Amino acid sequence: MDSIKNLYNVCEFGVVGDGKTNNTQSIAKLIDVADSNGGGTIYFPAGEYVTGTIEVKSNMTLYLDSGCVILGSDNPSDYPMITRETLKGYNREGHSGLIKAFKCENITVKGRGVIDGRGYNWWHNPKNEHRPRAIQPILCDNVLIDGITIKNSAMWTVHPICCNNVTINGITIKNPSDSPNTDGINPESCSNVHISNCTVDVGDDCVTLKSGTEADDLQKHHPCENIVITNCTMLNGHGGVVIGSEMSGGVKNVVISNCVFSGTDRGIRIKTRRKRGGYIEDVVISNILMDKVLVPFVINGYYQCGGASADDMSLFSREKLGVSESTPVIRDINISNISAKNVIASAGYIYGIPEMPVEGLTLSNYNVKMADTEGEPKDKPIMAFHVPKAKGEGIHCANIKNSVFRDISVKIINGNGFELENAENIFVYGLRAEGCEKVTDIKNSENIQINE
Template identity: 40%
Template sequence: MYYNILDFGGKGDSKTDSTEAIKMAINTCTKAGGGTVVIPAGQYKTGPIELKSNITLQVEAGAVVIFQPDFQRYSPVRTRWSGYECYGFSPLLYGNGLKNVTITGRGILEGQGEAWWDVYHQLKNGETYLSTMTETLKQLNHEKLAIKTNLVEWDSQFLRPPLLQLFECEHVLLEGVTLQNSPFWNTHLVYCHDVTVDKVTFKNPANAPNGDGLDLDSCTYVRVSNCHFDVGDDCLCLKSGINEDGRNIAKPTEHVTVQNCTMKAGHGGVVFGSENSGGIRNVTVSNCLFIGTDRGIRLKTNRARGGYIENILISNVYMEHVLCPFTINSFYRYGIDDDDPLMASPEAVEITEKTPIINHIHLHQITAKQCRAAAGFLYGLPEKPIEDVSLRHVTIEMTEDLQEQGGEPDMVQDALIMAGAGMFGKYIHRLTCHDVKIKTRQGPALQLEEMKNVQLDNVELVRKHDETPVIEMKNCEDVHVSGKQAEKEEYYLACD
């Protein structure tokens, strides 16, 4: 059965508030056992929308659902916010504990995030923000307020909501719609099982704070395909909770496929973490295109997280004008207690439940051109190195623009700026490079420190504008170099 919101008093005139009409259509559909709620062409003002089981929300071509930025209308709900399970402002479009939920069509879900972003910038500038809603959230979350983070909104509890969040839902389909201008993360799936996301467009401007595209948070059996991302933060993120909170819940994100997606802009194309405390494993990414993202494939964690990131296969990916095509960063500097000296210690520390594990990361058939900062950045922990990283049939070319200033390959504790550099690796056990070509603008094409079991087979490393060694190694053990170029005189190492 179809239930058109116009029949319940909805008006697509961009003036009338259609919140009650949409709610009545959903409730009537639910009482009938399920069906399709139709939002036809037009511009519909609304407050929060709560979905129900066995409902298809069909946002037709030409329809724009415009969520009003009246903060008080978004009453607190149970959520997971930046990795912490807590209460926050209700997501604009929300579903909790549902089965068989579908959002489809060629229409637009407009989050009007600017008003929310303004308060974020107010807080970031050291100003205060108080409201009855934030005071309510402080009461609801009082047990967690003692947690020390460097998250701007945590003390004020102005916990901005995602545009769309589905929480503990099964059999989910998102198809065809455009979601844009979210207050916080664009689309957030938490504890969901059996999810298909197909032909969806995620859009946030470059200045949208925390403007992620799609966040898969402790979700299982997920298929993402044919989607387009153009956002102000990470495009597609895999997460599983933060620190002790995430470890206690212990729900991984696992069994995920990503294919045939395009990423036009963002901090990272496909990103793992940094909220990985419940674990992330068994993920494949294939046939994707990254143009202008800061990083391409990005793994980020730190000594507070614990958890694991493992069994990741990336294949058949093309990148252009990225800052760094792939990064693994075990010293990620955000979302931590800045007063904890262990977060940035260069020395090995005791291995505990807080120690993150990264292993079995495989990158095959990847081409990246006009890269700006570094060809790669792999930085493990001295007490727990990254294990088993392989690059096979990989070509990386740095930009030859001498005016390119580069930037941070990734956000380690102390800002590290690179420009036109090669691949940097530190604290890795078992690094394999087979049929890999790296062309730098300056410095070594491959710079390795504190490594064990390095296999370089048929690699082609080219330094463009200086006479530094092609490979520079410090404190590396069990290194094997073979292949045609290894036999040439100009191919040489600098070792301590």
């Protein structure tokens, strides 16, 4: 470390790693010193450092050495309220993140140390969406997060907002499975994001791509785009990799590959609803292994949770409604080489909305084996009103058109192998279904070609 230019050892600037002293002000003063000298590396040696928000500036690295633990302060006043934070797409106040940057460039958080948000000081009030994130760069360019471990985040763990060129590599995230809204990595309205070699074990979605909701003015027309997620392990969250439901600015040009999902409720999860608008398009997903998931792949156009519009029951009508700029669009999704075993609820569940069906889906080399579970169904395949609980069922598709299914193999214990409802121009090549009542069940559909 001694060879690094502009290296600042925090212990030489009044910062105390005793696990008790509140270092918020001392760290802030040190960062101001480094910033006045053009940036540098803020070095945390082994020790336990209690602090509130650390606001990183441009051309600055936080280096957390092995044995270093950053402990989030239990005092809310140590996390200043900010009014330009985007929380689920809305401009509202919220606490600054434990590590925050605003309109900066060339910022890095790396090392072999630990960030412990001590979220148990906040989780008792799960409706409080002002809880601080663990790492929160906003409107930044060139962001690197590498090698660290993050645990017990109070809210979403890594939440870049409107950033460009974000690299997240080799980090581990561990939040308790029952901790509320503790998503792992949530790029929101970001461009050129590369997430690789990470292990994410959380109480909500593991990795989620978002772009605001219901036309927030900060993020209107600002998509989440050019995203790569590869060589990651997702454990025990609500979803392995998720797109939405906050997608009003659009999500496009996404590659997800070479990942393992174990114990996540859903594997690949696309979720939205009427009035959220935006689009999800040009997504390529390949080479994913899954074990003990509820459903390997879902598209849910009737997502029932979150946001002001969730109380408007007309949005969840199964009838065909008018199309407007607030109608969400899902198209051109390519999924291949998926292998899932011990699946609990359904082999797949695709539920578009009738006025804007899912279009251009290609699903190929998709192999699913259900778990042999006893008792009544306990879980819904998707979070939508009027969708019943399921156990060991096949693939269900509704409100879908111009799509291809190729080399599909499902081993189920209930229901039909492959169901289509309100579908148009669907081509199925190589369908193998075992343990089903019927291989296919088709309703209210036209131009369906199936080659078993």
